[in-house]
Amino acid sequence: MSRPVWLLSMDSDAFHAPPTTTAALTAYYRRYGRTAADIALVHFQGPDDIQPWLQGWLAQELPRAQAALAAGEQPVVGFSFYTWNAAEFLWAAGALKAALPELLLIAGGPHVQQAEDYLGIDPIDVIFLGEAEVTFCEFLDCPSRDGWSSIDGLAYLEDGELVQTPERARCKELDRFPSPLDVLELTDADGNALYESIAYETSRGCPFKCAFCEWGTGAIGSKMYQWSLERIRRDWEAIVAAGIKDIWLADSNFGALKQDLDKAHILAELKDRTGLPQSFATSWSKKHSRQVQAIALLLHEKKLLPHYQLALQTLTPEALRLSNRQNMSSNEYEPIAKRMSEEGVPIAAELIWGLPGDTLAEFEANLDRLLATFPNINIFGYTLLPGTEFYERREEYRIEAIPVAGYGKAKGEYVVGCHSFSRAEGEEGYFLISAHILLVHGHLMPLTTRLLALAGAVPVSPLFRELLGELIEAFAAELPGLDAADRMAVYEARDAIYLAAAADRETTYRVLAATIKRHHLAHGTDPEPALRTLELDRALCPRTGQETTIEREFDFNAGAVHNALAAMELPAIEAGGKWQLRIHHPGGVGDVLMVADGGSWMRGVIRDSTPIGDVQYVAIA
Secondary structure, X not given: OOEEEEEEEEOEXXXXXXXHHXXXXXXXXXXXXXXXXXXXXXXXXXXXXXXXXXXXXXXXXXXHHHHHHHOOOOOEEEEEOOOOOHHHHHHHHHHHHXXXXXXXXXXXXXXXXXXXXXXXXXXXXXXXXXXXHHHHHHHHHOOOHHHHHHOOOEEEEEOXXXXXXXXXXXXXXHHHOOOHHHOOOOEOOOOOEOOOEEEEOOEEOEOOOOOOOOOOOOXXXXXXXXXXXXXXHHHHHHHHHOOOOEEEEOOOOEOOOOHHHHHHHHHHHXXXXXXXXXXXXXXXXXXXXXXXXXXXXXXXXXXXXXXXXXXXXXXXXXXXXXXXXXXXXXXXXHHHHHHHXXXXXXXXXXXXXXXXXXXXXXXXXXXXXXXXXXXXXXXXXXXXXXXXXXXXXXXOXXXXXXXXXXXXXXXXXXXXXXXXXXXXXXXXXXXXXXXXXXXXXXXXXXXXXXXXXXXXXXXXXXXXXXXXXXXXXXXXXXXXXXXXXXXXXXXXXXXXXXXXXXXXXXXXXXXXXHHHHHHHHHOOOOOHHHHHHHHHHHHHOOOOOOOEEXXXXXXXXXXXXXXXXXXXXXXXXXXXXXXXXXXXEOOOEOOOEOOHHHHHXXXXXXXXXXXXXXXXXXXXX
């Protein structure tokens, strides 16, 4: 009888894709394994899928597992652990262990690399450390527990004591690993794609040692190795033939390797020939060389690039030093941002709030500076993760953290204080993130924000926080129990605040206008240019209800202002004449769109700008 093995994986909230990680383990075993194991890939789209599967397993698979035990074959359930699924998988492990104590439960992935946090505490028998394909194969081929000590890359308990075998050496010849596509079903019986997206590796490793990061499992600060172009082309041909629309690359520094330009040309050729993929996303090289920029421009030309993101993370010198990032060329971002913006590339900057060495005042100054440089900025609260340098040095830097809601034993923790900023400052930073998400990502006032940042007459970040506080007060009846003083509660409730604000534009823009005016007057600055731009934002903001087209009249050249700000240029905003915009709105806020982060997808689009009088017609794409 073959040993039954179930390998469990689960998508994150934002990404539904085939289980390439567990498929890679399976493909390697099927090629190199010496024993008989019947491996089933179990992939959950979300937490709600686990309970029905467990009920089915208890009814249908438990008898097979018991029969395997009777025949001398110990059944195995493996878990691919990430931050987003750890709590649910630990619950599932407990339920499985309760049903069959002899069931062997194994785990791998970034969030169980601190084996001592799980073994002997949770119902996990063995943890795989580092790159796991070879380890998994040797483990299934091992005839008994007595042989575990000879397998590199394992952690388990022996007589109550933690045993960690020698570190597994990384594979340098990646073509030795067969493709996960060899064991995956990408289409249904009718030939239709089962997935819209896929995560795919062309290389492994990361040469940088960012103190906040754990890339892969033990690949930080290591040489990058890559698969051959022949293997990559073969797989990408299969992916587009299956009808999968999006390829999300799981490389750490795409563009850093000479062969990456060839990979980009393969993508471009596939798009020209088949129309797929429709989009391509990756983590870009931290060194934004001419090759990296050439790749971005090529992919943009082929309409493959949803964004080109510069992972700046921080501009504060001390935070850069402590994060081991002070010498990265990505810090020289201004000429890159200018060139990409001029070419129309959707460039974005990425920031992290909460890194040791930062302060709220410096972070706010950095944000204001970047708002005047980048058309898009993504801000993340720093989540302290196991396996990182900061995690190991949390006492040294006096890091204070609170659990990420819902992550439980994933060990994900929001950093809210450290040696360089207080707990109060830390939580105020999350309030700022919430405000930025609502006002800019939610598309309530992105143009006004850009105008203020480009003008530089008033600080934007303190205004953000003031605006959010006023909105929470204005919508208190729609947000029962939300205390604005509890900054982390506001962060968790940011989508509810956004939906309330979007549903009542009259109240929202009255509050925004009054606060912006007060903020300007307090700084001795004329508020009228900002207030006029806010009227343009109001006309374009995402809307509830059905798709519609509206017409709005302005006493300034709103079309020219829109064009200038879209090009990151400061417009002259003067009252004079009458202008009418025709704006198409897709609607759907509170129905299709439930989160502030997606506001730009539902924003109004200007169809034309018409002067009422003897002013030249302006067309806006």
